[in-house]
Amino acid sequence: MLHLQNFLNGTFSPPISGNYLPNIKPATGEVFSQIPDSEEQDVQAAVEAAKAAFPAWAGLPAEKRGRYLVRLSELIDQNLERLAEAETMDNGKPLSLAKTVDIPRASSNMHFFGTGIQHFASEAHMMEGVAVNYTVRKPLGVVACISPWNLPLYLFTWKIAPALAAGNCVVAKPSEITPYTAHLLAELCVEAELPAGVLNIVHGTGPKVGAALVEHPDVKAISFTGGTQTGKTIARTAAPMFKKLSLELGGKNATVIFADCDFEKTVAGAVQAAFANQGQICLCGSRILVERSLYDKFKEAFLQRVQTLTLGDPLQPDTKMGALVSEAHLQKVLSYIELAKEEGGTLLTGGERVHLEGRCANGYFLQPTVFENLPHNCRTNTEEIFGPVVTLQPFDTEEEALAYANITEYGLAASVWTQDVTRAHRVSHALQAGIVWVNTWLLRDLRTPFGGTKQSGVGREGGWEALRFFTEQQNVCIKI
């Protein structure tokens, strides 16, 4: 049995309590590793290590810090197969997805910020004939990065890379449900000879490790991705301590389809947006709004495609839908399916747990599920389910589409499908969402601001936004 360890001050250390938690393979239901059930003292040790490492790390030229990240990116590439297999084992996602999306993106995150930091210039403001101002951006010190289970290494590195590039030292906590690739990344940090204490990883639960990090007075900023309720808890603790906060929270995203769309591409895009990673992506389009004149044709083609998605062992190359992340999460999603029925929804396809044969007999598999005939403002249509459950809703006018799309308290992402470019701009601007895709979904340029409005979060990640978050400005004004 694999025993993961915390990564403190450049070495692998058992939790001070000696307690471990079981870590389960979602595709089989088997325990495959034990992870540290860390506590406040482990967090304290990690923060001490990070504090000690900070002056030297912050003092390195940006290019040298960047080189460590580029080296880590190369090591991730060299270990692509191993990391992808680990991600699939830990999360239940199809291996093909881990190989083509999760792990390559983790590598890109490291490379992007490792090189980007060398182009991060400070600003100057001239007061003609009077003074010159220049603005220095300094690293904050010790920062915390807390990430969720749905895209484990992808989101873990998306936070760590800009934090380190900007000169901070990091204490990071991966989700206790999917800690394995973070542990493997620590091994790569040793191989890359990242100086001790620059990145520390503490495994364990949110209420213990996460909360201790948020409460720690020496942790200057929290970069968090996870659920909206957890985000609120974190903000309540961190705000009175005047910590910088970046909160990337939940979503209930609309896919808005007009009758003038490119039909085949739209159907394919809507299916991908609905069911990629078993619907467990904060950006998934779980409310599909379709112009009434296209509704029946779209429904037929959409259902046909959904019914041919291959659900199965995530290790099989043709599998498109793997396992949900845990039994508890599967039960939560199933409870939403019951709720949708109670709310009067018509089940068009799916709705059942799947028991596969062979090694995956006890895995957490669920059919892709589609409902229609639900009120726009019911719980199924407004609460985040975070699983393979979507609804179809017809609309008559653009105004109606916007009203339905904007009805939820979330405001993370949306996609718009039309060939009318004027409408595409108009609708995009009127959508209450931090990210809008037109005729595509989840196409990411790492330079763009990433984040949500309303209950979907505070702040933006990506590009300069991330480097700005992880630095503090100081203006120096020199009189001429």
Ligand code: NDP
């Ligand atoms: P959670 O909010 O439950 O957990 C996220 C992370 O926070 C985990 O590492 C968790 O630890 C930790 N945590 C839990 N409680 C606390 C606490 N009190 N203090 C500090 N940290 C804590 O989210 P999930 O892991 O369930 O992830 C799913 C959610 O993430 C969905 O709502 C999804 O929309 C959102 N998400 C948002 C994204 C975005 O960019 N906006 C992207 C991806 C996901 P542990 O797991 O050990 O409990």
